[in-house]
Amino acid sequence: MEIKKVTIIGLGALGILFGNHLSKRLPNGDLRIIADEKRIQKYKNDHVYCNGEKCNFHYVIPEESCEPADLLLFTVKYEGLHDAIQAVKNHVDENTIILSALNGITSEAIIGHTFGREHILYSVAQGMDAVKVGNKLTYDHMGMLCFGDQKPGIISERVKRVAAFFEKMDFPYQIDTNMDKRQWGKFMLNVGVNQTVAVYKSNYGEVQREGEARETMIAAMREVIALSEYEGINLTEADLNYWLSVLATLSPEGKPSMAQDLEARRYSEVPLFAGAVLEMGEKYQVPTPVNQKLFDTIKAIESTY
Incomplete structure (x- = not known):
C-alpha cells in the first residue's frame, strides 16, 4: 500500500x-x-x-x-x-x-x-x-x-x-x-548538548571545541551510559563518540531547542532530560551529579519568568 x-x-x-x-x-x-x-x-x-x-x-x-x-x-x-x-x-x-x-x-x-x-x-x-x-x-x-x-x-x-x-x-x-539503542543514544546526546548549551547560553560551537562546556556535556552523557546498563541498553564509549561525530556536523552558530526556549523565556523540556536521568538515578541508586546541577540551573532560570 x-x-x-x-x-x-x-x-x-x-x-x-x-x-x-x-x-x-x-x-x-x-x-x-x-x-x-x-x-x-x-x-x-x-x-x-x-x-x-x-x-x-x-x-x-x-x-x-x-x-x-x-x-x-x-x-x-x-x-x-x-x-x-x-x-x-x-x-x-x-x-x-x-x-x-x-x-x-x-x-x-x-x-x-x-x-x-x-x-x-x-x-x-x-x-x-x-x-x-x-x-x-x-x-x-x-x-x-x-x-x-x-x-x-x-x-x-x-x-x-x-x-x-x-x-x-x-x-x-x-x-x-535496533531502535531502542538509537533512541537512547539520541537521548544521551540531548541530555548533554541541549542542557549544556542552554546553561552556557551559547551555541553548538561552544560544545564542539575543547573547554568547560564540552567537558560538562560529555560528563552528563556518561551518566546516561551508566544508567543504560540497568535498562538493558548498554550504551558504550563508542556510542558516545558516534553521537559526538553527529554533533560535529552541525553549524557552530546553531543551537538546540532548549536554548531557544530559555532565550524566549519559555519553559523547557528539562523534565525529559535531566529530570528523567535523576528519576532513573534514584531508581537504580546511581549518582547523577552533573545532571542534578544542570537541572537545578535550568529550573533556576525558569523561576525568573
Whole structure:
C-alpha cells in the first residue's frame, strides 16, 4: 500500500523543516498541517518561512473530517503531546503509520496507548541544526529521520513502505534495526548538548571545541551510559563518540531547542532530560551529579519568568 496522504501535527522547527520539504513534492492537499483555527489564522496572516522562503502549507482544523493519513508525523513539543493525540483522531485508521520525532524516550508508548502500538514505528530525528525565531526557520543541515520497528533485528513491511515513500520524496532517512539503542543514544546526546548549551547560553560551537562546556556535556552523557546498563541498553564509549561525530556536523552558530526556549523565556523540556536521568538515578541508586546541577540551573532560570 503506497503512502500518499501525509499529516503533520506541530509546526515548530521540525514541523516546518519536514513540511516545507514534503510540500514541494506532494500534490496540493495531500500534505495536511493540523492546527486550531486561531493558529491557522496567524499562520495565514504572518506566513511561515523556511530559509527565507514562504511555505505553502495546507492547514486543517482537528474537527475537519478528511481522508485518513497513510503517514502521520508528530512534531510537537512534549507538553503538547496529549492535546496533539486528541487533535489527530480524524487522521488515523487501521492503515495509518505513525512516526514521532519528539525528544525523549517515552512518546511512542504514549501515542501507542491511544492508537495501538501496531501503528507506531520508532524514530529519531538527528543531524539537523534548525533555529526557529518567531515564524522564521533557518538551517544549514536538514539531518535525517532514523526509524525502524520496536522489535530489534527485523525490517517490517511498514518500514519498507515508509522507506519507499522517503525515497520518492528525496527525504533523508536511515533504517535502524535496533531502535531502542538509537533512541537512547539520541537521548544521551540531548541530555548533554541541549542542557549544556542552554546553561552556557551559547551555541553548538561552544560544545564542539575543547573547554568547560564540552567537558560538562560529555560528563552528563556518561551518566546516561551508566544508567543504560540497568535498562538493558548498554550504551558504550563508542556510542558516545558516534553521537559526538553527529554533533560535529552541525553549524557552530546553531543551537538546540532548549536554548531557544530559555532565550524566549519559555519553559523547557528539562523534565525529559535531566529530570528523567535523576528519576532513573534514584531508581537504580546511581549518582547523577552533573545532571542534578544542570537541572537545578535550568529550573533556576525558569523561576525568573
